[in-house]
Amino acid sequence: xxxxxxxxxxxxxxxxxxxxxxxxxxxxxxxxxxxxxxxxxxxxxxxxxxxxxxxxxxxxxxxxxxxxxxxxxxxxxxxxxxxxxxxxxxxxxxxxxxxxxxxxxxxxxxxxxxxxxxxxxxxxxxxxxxxxxxxxxxxxxxxxxxxxxxxxxxxxxxxxxxxxxxxxxxxxxxxxxxxxxxxxxxxxxxxxxxxxxxxxxxxxxxxxxxxxxxxxxxxxxxxxxxxxxxxxxxxxxxxxxxxxxxxxxxxxxxxxxxxxxxxxxxxxxxxxxxxxxxxxxxxxxxxxxxxxxxxxxxxxxxxxxxxxxxxxxxxxxxxxxxxxxxxxxxxxxxxxxxx
Amino acid sequence: xxxxxxxxxxxxxxxxxxxxxxxxxxxxxxxxxxxxxxxxxxxxxxxxxxxxxxxxxxxxxxxxxxxxxxxxxxxxxxxxxxxxxxxxxxxxxxxxxxxxxxxxxxxxxxxxxxxxxxxxxxxxxxxxxxxxxxxxxxxxxxxxxxxxxxxxxxxxxxxxxxxxxxxxxxxxxxxxxxxxxxxxxxxxxxxxxxxxxxxxxxxxxxxxxxxxxxxxxxxxxxxxxxxxxxxxxxxxxxxxxxxxxxxxxxxxxxxxxxxxxxxxxxxxxxxxxxxxxxxxxxxxxxxxxxxxxxxxxxxxxxxxxxxxxxxxxxxxxxxxxxxxxxxxx
Numbered sequence: 292x293x294x295x296x297x298x299x300x301x302x303x304x305x306x307x308x309x310x311x312x313x314x315x316x317x318x319x320x321x322x323x324x325x326x327x328x329x330x331x332x333x334x335x336x337x338x339x340x341x342x343x344x345x346x347x348x349x350x351x352x353x354x355x356x357x358x359x360x361x362x363x364x365x366x367x368x369x370x371x372x373x374x375x376x377x378x379x380x381x382x383x384x385x386x387x388x389x390x391x392x393x394x395x396x397x398x399x400x401x402x403x404x405x406x407x408x409x410x411x412x413x414x415x416x417x418x419x420x421x422x423x424x425x426x427x428x429x430x431x432x433x434x435x436x437x438x439x440x441x442x443x444x445x446x447x448x449x450x451x452x453x454x455x456x457x458x459x460x461x462x463x464x465x466x467x468x469x470x471x472x473x474x475x476x477x478x479x480x481x482x483x484x485x486x487x488x489x490x491x492x493x494x495x496x497x498x499x500x501x502x503x504x505x506x507x508x509x510x511x512x513x514x515x516x517x518x519x520x521x522x523x524x525x526x527x528x529x530x531x532x533x534x535x536x537x538x539x540x541x542x543x544x545x546x547x548x549x550x551x552x553x554x555x556x557x558x559x560x561x562x563x564x565x566x567x568x569x570x571x572x573x574x575x576x577x578x579x580x581x582x583x584x585x586x587x588x589x590x591x592x593x594x595x596x597x598x599x600x601x602x603x604x605x606x607x608x609x610x611x612x613x614x615x616x617x618x619x620x621x622x623x624x625x626x627x628x629x630x
Numbered sequence: 631x632x633x634x635x636x637x638x639x640x641x642x643x644x645x646x647x648x649x650x651x652x653x654x655x656x657x658x659x660x661x662x663x664x665x666x667x668x669x670x671x672x673x674x675x676x677x678x679x680x681x682x683x684x685x686x687x688x689x690x691x692x693x694x695x696x697x698x699x700x701x702x703x704x705x706x707x708x709x710x711x712x713x714x715x716x717x718x719x720x721x722x723x724x725x726x727x728x729x730x731x732x733x734x735x736x737x738x739x740x741x742x743x744x745x746x747x748x749x750x751x752x753x754x755x756x757x758x759x760x761x762x763x764x765x766x767x768x769x770x771x772x773x774x775x776x777x778x779x780x781x782x783x784x785x786x787x788x789x790x791x792x793x794x795x796x797x798x799x800x801x802x803x804x805x806x807x808x809x810x811x812x813x814x815x816x817x818x819x820x821x822x823x824x825x826x827x828x829x830x831x832x833x834x835x836x837x838x839x840x841x842x843x844x845x846x847x848x849x850x851x852x853x854x855x856x857x858x859x860x861x862x863x864x865x866x867x868x869x870x871x872x873x874x875x876x877x878x879x880x881x882x883x884x885x886x887x888x889x890x891x892x893x894x895x896x897x898x899x900x901x902x903x904x905x906x907x908x909x910x911x912x913x914x915x916x917x918x919x920x921x922x923x924x925x926x927x928x929x930x931x932x933x934x935x936x937x938x939x940x941x942x943x944x945x946x947x948x949x950x951x952x953x954x955x956x957x958x959x
Contacts, residue, residue: 343712351711358704457725457749468729545699547725554698596708601665602695 324568328583328616335587339594346597353474357544359563359589360478361537362556363581366563367489368533370581372526373564374493376506376573377432379421379527382534383556384443389413389538391447394456394548403463410542411535417443418531425527426520432527440557447550456548467544478540482585485533490578498522506573563588566613587612655688658907659709660900661702661719662693663746669959670720673745673900677718680904683926687908690714699723703730709739716740716907721748728752740911744903747938754910754917755933757903759894761940762794765847765873766801768892768944770809772871773843776889780811781842784834786855786872788822788848798847815841820851827854835862846872852891856882876947876955883952895945896959902928902941 339346346352365382372379392413393406401409417439424435469477493499501522504512513519542548567584569576588609595605660677662670674691681687690709694701699722709717710733717734721727721743731741731752741748744757760768773783785802787795799817806812815838820827827850835841835858844859846852852874859868860882870888882888905925909915915923919935931939947955 345711345713348711354707354711357707455723455725464729541700544729545703545723545726546729547723549699549723549726551698551723552726553700555696556700592704593708593711596704597712599690599692599708599712601692602701602705603665606695 324616325577325580325583327619328566328568328580328587331612331616332583332587332590335590335594339590339597342594343597346594349474351593351597353470353476353479355589355593356476356479356482358592359585360476360482361540361544361553362560362563362588363482363585364485364537364540365530365533365556365560366567366581366585367485367578368526368530369560370564370567370569370576370578371489371493371499371502372432372530373561373569373571374506374573374576375502375523375526376509377425377523377526378561379418379432379436379530380557380561381417381421381436381439381443382530382537382560383553384440384447385414385417385531385534386538386541386553386556387447387550388417388443389535390542390548390552391450391456391550393538393542395450397456397459397463403460403465406459406463407466407539410539411532414531414533414535414538415528416531417534418528419524421531422524422527426524444550444554447552451548451550457546459542459546464543464546467540467542468546478544481536481540485536486578486582490582493578498525502526503574506570506575559588562609562613566616568616655686656716656908656911657688657690657712657714658716658718658904658911659690659692659714660904661705661709661717662691663702663720663722664695664697665693667959668957669896670900672896672958673720673903676897676900676902677904679897680901680908680926684905684908687904689904694722697722699726702727706730706734710734710737713737714739716742716911718742718744718903718907719748719753720745722746724749725752740907742903742907742910742917744906745899750936754937755906755923756936756938757899757906757931758938758940759899760942760944762797763801763804764940764943765892766798766803767805768946769798769845769847769872770802770806770812772890772892772946773845773869774809774812776869776871777812777842780813782813782815782838782840783843783845784815784838784841785817786827786831786834786844786846786848786851787817787819788851790819792822792848795847802845802847820846820848820854822848822850824850824854827851828858831855831858832862835859835864835868841868843869843871846870846874848872849874849878849893852888853878853882856885856887859887860885873944875959876952877957877959879947880952880956883947883949890946890948892944892946894941895955898928898945899941901926902931906931906939 389410393410396406396409421436421439424430425432466477471477471480501517504517505519505522509519541553563584564581565571567581592605660674677689681689692705694705702722717739728749735741741753742755743753747756785799818830818834820830831844844855846855852872856870859865859870865886871891873893874891879891902925906923909923910917915921919933921933922930924930928942933939
């Protein structure tokens with residue numbers, strides 16, 4: 292029995308389709324979560340335009356998108372991974388290793404296509420390494436990826452020490468510094484394309500259904516004929532690949548590689564995913580939520596930056612936003628439950 | 631007639647609008663490696679001092695939470711969006727900031743780096759706290775000032791391959807003839823390890839019983855040497871000097887093992903960086919090799935062929951000012 296069969300004729304099976312969300316009443320609440328987030332995003336946008344005269348400027352807003360595009364690229368794959376009940380904390384270190392590998396290829400005299408390919412392949416290999424440890428050896432992903440977080444970045448430090456790779460070819464700067472048209476940067480286009488792809492994969496395919504099923508009940512999914520290990524392996528590969536894509540963009544934007552590149556980014560990616568309404572315990576969440584969360588985080592950091600609010604206050608703000616957006620729907624549910 | 635009147639009032643109106651714009655303060659952003667670091671807080675204090683001296687300057691003191699290049703880029707992007715007049719940055723990464731700072735310059739913002747520099751094409755000028763020649767001279771001067779009759783001094787360096795220390799010792803040797811009576815009896819290497827530096831300092835005092843001073847141009851060596859002098863009971867006989875951090879050297883100054891030592895003064899550095907950014911943004915001077923830039927009470931600096939300038943002699947710390955600075959850095 293294949294998955295396609297199941298979904299094409301769900302009414303004939305007693306099991307029915309694997310549910311998109313936990314329970315039917317949840318669906319409405321999750322929808323309201325995303326709309327709540329959207330309201331927050333619009334609110335921040337309006338507040339920002341009043342707070343700073345520099346906010347409503349196409350070029351400034353375009354610059355602001357760089358605050359989140361690379362993180363969001365990883366966040367899409369991370370969202371799927373977290374929905375499936377796993378996590379990858381090594382993503383920032385994968386960027387460091389991929390960027391270092393790209394630097395080595397550049398030093399060896401190869402051009403932009405080879406450099407980009409190296410970044411993507413390194414990301415895939417790192418993802419495969421994480422995936423094998425988790426799915427074949429059955430190790431918890433949080434432990435594995437905390438380990439590889441040090442491992443991947445450690446290799447970069449061994450290769451580079453306190454040095455740096457610089458002198459990337461000028462056409463390589465296309466990815467991180469180029470513009471597709473007018474103020475729409477290449478990174479923003481990559482972000483948008485990936486958002487659509489991940490949205491379709493998660494919400495419109497059997498694979499996406501399998502991801503939810505695994506996150507809700509991995510054993511149940513296994514007995515329902517879902518190849519749980521294979522799906523998880525693919526998710527780790529995707530997360531690695533996305534880290535590779537982000538590595539290409541970030542390296543191109545910085546025009547150089549240092550082993551400290553992207554340090555601390557993994558937590559910002561996880562924050563974005565959780566803010567987007569993905570259940571950190573797995574089983575639910577959506578790509579539109581993550582997209583809105585990316586904009587919220589980008590708008591908040593940029594808006595506060597325009598007001599020259601110190602970075603530490605900014606992190607407090609993001610923290611409060613995170614707690615607020617997560618706590619509000621639950622509080623609301625509790626209040627309604629009692630009433 | 632009516633037309634003329636209309637034109638005049640229009641001109642007056644335009645003048646009214648132009649007036650405040652022209653009188654608007656120049657906004658200079660002091661971007662540091664990370665907020666909450668004593669050294670940079672002190673630099674910000676210096677920048678504010680320069681601003682109040684200049685009158686028409688507003689300082690935006692900002693920086694990321696961690697010392698990352700990515701964080702600094704986000705901060706700089708926000709500053710570009712605000713169309714500040716000048717950015718003076720102490721960079722977390724020599725190269726990674728270049729594309730962003732280039733964009734800033736394209737949009738008409740004056741960009742300089744200070745303390746920790748940016749690669750040449752990412753800024754118009756760079757301000758070093760001091761120069762190798764000035765440091766080489768200062769370390770021997772500090773020893774010589776305490777020895778009016780002349781005397782024997784020894785050098786406790788970091789490693790034999792430490793580029794900075796080797797250059798400073800070389801520069802020191804060059805100016806030695808200016809200090810008659812000062813006799814450098816030897817150079818030892820503590821490898822910038824506290825215990826090895828301590829043993830090497832002990833060895834110096836044993837090998838040269840008449841030793842008058844130890845010059846340690848390294849913040850690790852100078853502390854270890856001062857400790858060795860205290861432990862050997864030679865406070866008052868052997869003076870330890872060189873380059874050190876006020877927070878680490880406060881004890882040595884208090885015990886008398888070190889009369890004085892030198893390092894850059896962050897307040898002066900922030901002050902000078904602001905002055906430099908101001909004059910470049912104002913167009914008083916073009917950032918080009920050989921250009922001389924006024925930096926207020928610190929005098930003036932000259933840009934070399936890489937667009938870098940050295941601010942001044944390292945600042946001398948002794949018992950009169952150590953308490954003020956030991957809490958700063």
